Amino acid sequence: xxxxxxxxxxxxxxxxxxxxxxxxxxxxxxxxxxxxxxxxxxxxxxxxxxxxxxxxxxxxxxxxxxxxxxxxxxxxxxxxxxxxxxxxxxxxxxxxxxxxxxxxxxxxxxxxxxxxxxxxxxxxxxxxxxxxxxxxxxxxxxxxxxxxxxxxxxxxxxxxxxxxxxxxxxxxxxxxxxxxxxxxxxxxxxxxxxxxxxxxxxxxxxxxxxxxxxxxxxxxxxxxxxxxxxxxxxxxxxxxxxxxxxxxxxxxxxxxxxxxxxxxxxxxxxxxxxxxxxxxxxxxxxxxxxxxxxxxxxxxxxxxxxxxxxxxxxxxxxxxxxxxxxxxxxxxxxxxxxxxxxxxxxxxxxxxxxxxxxxxxxxxx
Numbered sequence: 001x002x003x004x005x006x007x008x009x010x011x012x013x014x015x016x017x018x019x020x021x022x023x024x025x026x027x028x029x030x031x032x033x034x035x036x037x038x039x040x041x042x043x044x045x046x047x048x049x050x051x052x053x054x055x056x057x058x059x060x061x062x063x064x065x066x067x068x069x070x071x072x073x074x075x076x077x078x079x080x081x082x083x084x085x086x087x088x089x090x091x092x093x094x095x096x097x098x099x100x101x102x103x104x105x106x107x108x109x110x111x112x113x114x115x116x117x118x119x120x121x122x123x124x125x126x127x128x129x130x131x132x133x134x135x136x137x138x139x140x141x142x143x144x145x146x147x148x149x150x151x152x153x154x155x156x157x158x159x160x161x162x163x164x165x166x167x168x169x170x171x172x173x174x175x176x177x178x179x180x181x182x183x184x185x186x187x188x189x190x191x192x193x194x195x196x197x198x199x200x201x202x203x204x205x206x207x208x209x210x211x212x213x214x215x216x217x218x219x220x221x222x223x224x225x226x227x228x229x230x231x232x233x234x235x236x237x238x239x240x241x242x243x244x245x246x247x248x249x250x251x252x253x254x255x256x257x258x259x260x261x262x263x264x265x266x267x268x269x270x271x272x273x274x275x276x277x278x279x280x281x282x283x284x285x286x287x288x289x290x291x292x293x294x295x296x297x298x299x300x301x302x303x304x305x306x307x308x309x310x311x312x313x314x315x316x317x318x319x320x321x322x323x324x325x326x327x328x329x330x331x332x333x334x335x336x337x338x339x340x341x342x343x344x345x346x347x348x349x350x351x352x353x354x355x356x357x358x359x360x361x362x363x364x365x
Contacts, residue, residue, distance in 0.1 A: 064086065064087050064202055064203050065084065065085075065086060065087075065172060065202075065203040066084070066085060066086065066087050066090045066091075066200065066201060066202050066203065067082065067083070067084050067168055067171070067172060067200070067201040067203075068081075068082070068083040068090055068094070068097060068198070068199075068200055068201075069081065069082045069083075069164075069168055069198070069199050069201070070082075070097075070101050070189075070196050070197065070198045070199075071161060071164065071196070071197045072104070072191070072194045072195065072196050072197065073152060073157065073194075074106055074110060074112075074194060075110060076151060076152050077149050077150070077151060077152065078149065078150050078151070078152045078160070079112055079130075079147065079148070079149050080146070080147070080148050080149070080150070080164075080307065081101065081145055081146075081147055081196075082145065082146045082148075082168075082307070083097070083135070083143055083144065083145045083146075084305050085143045087202065089141075089143055090143075090200075093135060093143070094200070096117055097145075098189060098198070099117070100114065100115075100117055100120075101189050101191060101196045101198065102189055102190065102191050102192075102196070103115050103191070103192065104191045104192070104194070104196065105191060105192035105193050105194070106193055106194065112130065112147075112149075116133070119135075119136045120133055120134065120135055120136065121133070121134045121136065122134070123330070124330070125147070125148070125326060128148045128149055128150060128273065128307075128308070128309055128324070128326065129146060129147070129148045129326035130147045130148060130149060131147045132144055132145070132146055132147070132326075133145040133147065146307075146326065148307060148326065150298075150300060150307075150309070151295040151296075151298070153299070153300070158183070161182070161186065161197060162177070162178065162182040162183075165177060165182055165185055165186070165199060166182070167300075167302065168199070168201055169201060171302065171304070171305055172201055172202075172203040173203060174201065174203065185199050185201075186198065186199050187199070225242040226240075226241075226242030226243060226245065226251055226252055226253050227245065227250070227251045228245050228249075228250040228251065230361060231250045231268075231360065231361045232250045232251045232266050232333075232358060232359075232360055232361070233358070233359050233364055234251065234354060234357040234358040234359065235353075235354065235357040236253050236264075236354060237253075237255075237347070237350035237351070237353065237354055238350075239255055240253040240254065240255050240264065240350075240354075241253065241254050241255070241256075242254075243263065243265075248267045248268070248269065249265050249266070249267060250266050250267065250268065251264075251265065251266035252264065252265050252266075255339070255343065255347065257343060259340075260339065260340040260342055260343035261339055261340060261343065262337055262338065262339020262340065262343050262344055262347060263337070263338055263339060264335070264336070264337045264351070264354065265334075265335075265336050266333065266334070266335050266336075266358070267333075267334045267336070268327055268331055268332070268333055268334075269331055269332065269334055270330070270331040270332070271331075271332075273294065273298075273309065273324055273332075274289065274290075274291055274294050276322075276324070276334065277289060277294055277311060277313070277322070280313055280320050280322065280336070281313055283320070283338075284313060284314075284315030284316070284318055284319075284320065285315060285316065286313065286315055294311075297311055297312075298310065298311050299311075301323050301352070301355060301356075302356060303323070303325055303335075303355055303356060303357075303358040303359070303360070304358070304359050304360075304364075306325045306326065306360070307325075308323050308324050308325035308326075308333075308355075309323070309324050310322070310323050310352075310355075311324075312348075314341065315341070317340065317341060318338060318339060318340060318341060318344075319338075319339070319340075319341040319344040319345065320336060320337065320338045320344075321336070321337040321338075321344065321348065321351050322334065322335065322336045322337070323335040323336075323355045325360070327360070333358075333360055335354075335355055335358065337351050
């Protein structure tokens, strides 16, 4: 409003005029509405207030994945110690893990032994996994150290270490190393009666230079037919048809041609590797193997972060391909393909790709 009259004076004037003209009390109830409308019309226009909002900073990148792996050798057998976790989990325990490794020793009859640090617990292993050690940490989720053994497949120890180093680096999406770069990746620790080779691998770095964390492989879909997706997930090969997932079978696929057929199953079970291999050999009417023969016929294979063993059993008409992985809760995962030899030979690469795609519950890594 412009002029000398104040807003209260104008409102009193309006009120008096209305009372004089409209004596009927029924109209008086309209007065507040009139005043409100008038008051609104006389109000100064709202001012536009401007604010400066600070630009939000992008969220910090999630903690990088890391892997601690240690290796030692005794009489043709190689022993592996492996922990996978975030950098926030592994960095604080590195010195404790080193002390644990330096106390590892072999008994008089060649058995690997160790002493559990305070707070650590042990679960008995089976097959190639000797044991699983649970590293309980305050205010953080527990970590697991897998202790396993395999035969030494390359008499050149340096080359053998490098091949395993690059296998682990591949699991973290890192490029391979060679020569002196691979040698420098290992720290030598003097244990009581052996030498331990320790490597710390970081998924957020390559060739010791900082880099962006590589995108992790997408977990297999929960909805793929042929799997009990609460326990096993993976990617079947082209042409494989889902089979029945019942009882012990946690995954099943089949392939049929005009005169050839095969079946792939994934089963959790107990028993050591030698007993299961000899059972499969019996199914193909083959003689039993001893431990030395088994060791010579197995090779290493991976499924996610799990290290396993792979074997081919060839009979007169049928062939069995099998991959065996340690199971966190005890026992093993048995991934088995059995079928007519000609078709199995043609599907060997597909079977290995299928095995590499497998992820086992509850973490599916």
